[in-house]
Amino acid sequence: MATLRDVALRAKVSVSTVSRVINNEPRVRKKTREKVEAAILELSYLPNRTAQRLRSLNAKNKLIGLVLPDIQNPFYVDVVRGVEECAYEYNFAVMIGNFAQDERKEKMYLDVLQSESVDGLIVAPSHGRDQHIARVMENGYTVVCIDRGLIGMEVDIVKVNNEAGAFGAIEYLIGLGHTRIAHITGHPDIPTTAERVAGYERAMAKYGVEVDPELIKSSNSDYQSGASLMRELLELPNPPTAVFTANNLLTLGALKTIHESERTIPDDISVVGFDDMYWSMSLNPPLTAVRQSGYEIGRKAAELLLKRLADPHRPAVSLVLDTELIVRQSCKPR
Amino acid sequence: MATLRDVALRAKVSVSTVSRVINNEPRVRKKTREKVEAAILELSYLPNRTAQRLRSLNAKNKLIGLVLPDIQNPFYVDVVRGVEECAYEYNFAVMIGNFAQDERKEKMYLDVLQSESVDGLIVAPSHGRDQHIARVMENGYTVVCIDRGLIGMEVDIVKVNNEAGAFGAIEYLIGLGHTRIAHITGHPDIPTTAERVAGYERAMAKYGVEVDPELIKSSNSDYQSGASLMRELLELPNPPTAVFTANNLLTLGALKTIHESERTIPDDISVVGFDDMYWSMSLNPPLTAVRQSGYEIGRKAAELLLKRLADPHRPAVSLVLDTELIVRQSCKPR
């Protein structure tokens, strides 16, 4: 591949001048610039980003890292879209690491991205006391957290009001006359889990509905867990009449179990899921869900990161977006 | 961040020696190695991959690029998983570019990844005569194509037998007594589209079912197109009794339209989709689909790439995986 030097030789100018041209610096005579541009075209020269990055310490790398817990989860796919679209507009490239809820893998990706000298990172911490991310911040990297905060750290956060979202879902179910409302939650260490449980409990308390501890189930935040926890609930001597699932994957898993058990929704059991998907209305039945826009979260996070890159001394911001209850047909009055 | 030099100073050895340690070269005395390792730990040193990459021309960068047409499509998410898992095992990092079916964006990501001096690329070409990818190969990069080939190029390919997959789906529908079978296909320029249409036509021909051209619809390969093409089909004076949708997104879009029109599947219309999803059984009704394993495709592609990196002179391989018809409940005898 052609280098700066090749272009310089071809255009009969110095390396410095070519560098100035590709960086759009004003101090280049029009004629020179044209000569250089011609040479660039002829050699189909591409700046070597590796060398650029090695050399410059300013935010010129045009690369941001995105570290996600689970790319299988459609929610995070939306986040990717949001981040990417914003980054693209500003000519930033995005490097994605998917750690699949595996903390070792998370650390590995964090290390790799630091080694790549990214300008900044957008991360969904595996839990609130994520040491690895704290370490990254100590190393001077700009970080924006999504979905989950970081305890005791001054850091930009974009998330959703999980407590209120869950509260709304439960309130809705209670309004339909349900009292035996189960909650399939995510992994207990994930901050959003606690927030969603809190919303559940607050709603139950507000309407004086007793919380039966055996109706709150948790293990992991994945499809398998959703399926198996739902099975446990259905096998209870006094099974729930409604279930609130704490994320996408859990919802899908729970639906699978319910369908396998030959029960029908919402006649036998009502379902509200956290996380909406664009194809939720094609589910059986069209799913009533608490929508949080992954796209919006991703986009805002990227904007925040880019802004902070421009002004590192801006105080940390905590952006809490609202959720919306999308009522479809998976719930029925009791 | 600590550099090689810092570590060298701390361990009282030369930079070269430290470099040897981090590259596991044998020619280092045990005592020296331990000294260096201690220093690395104390300074929590991370090799700067940017500098490593700049310097070394061998396949030591441990970075592969993955360029995908649409990360919204669950199929490609599975591909990502497959690639990533294989890469992780070999300590490679993956850099993902999602070009959202936008050729300009595709070129941008291809350029960026070249500029990043990746070791190799896994790409799903936007179409069979993709000039951009050809250019990348001319530049000497190792490329593996997935899902779609590259006309007239000696390149590794991992794909699925689309023609046979489609054939099987149509054969199944004909076996149920359907004759007015619509086909909602993807973008006409995408090679897989043509292959799937060919399978459709071969099946129709084999069983002597007349092909009504107005039942073959195409525009783009996305959710919106699926929805609107399905609408056109339903508005036909003599609507189809079955529909075969050529991918994931088209299927979901078509389902949306059918549900909105208050028709029921499979009573009013039977549906077979290309692409299975882990939650297909939770759709309304559980979807009959042609399964292709994105995970397997991604994994094989990564293996092929890594192998070729080790042996650049290996002749190009074309891996064609089989599809499988998963019969659920979205079809009914006519």
Added chain:
DNA sequence: GTATGGGATGGGAACGTTCCCATGGAAACG
């Protein structure tokens, strides 16, 4: 005409590595 200034350009160090080559010393051999 000389001095002053500023815009355009070139030269070269530096970024953090790798890798070739040089060097020193211990072991092995006669």
Added chain:
DNA sequence: CGTTTCCATGGGAACGTTCCCATCCCATAC
């Protein structure tokens, strides 16, 4: 004991940029 060999280590150039500094040229002011 001297010579050879080999292993462990160090020195320093190179990778392709950026950016500081120096230089040169030309215009303007005196």
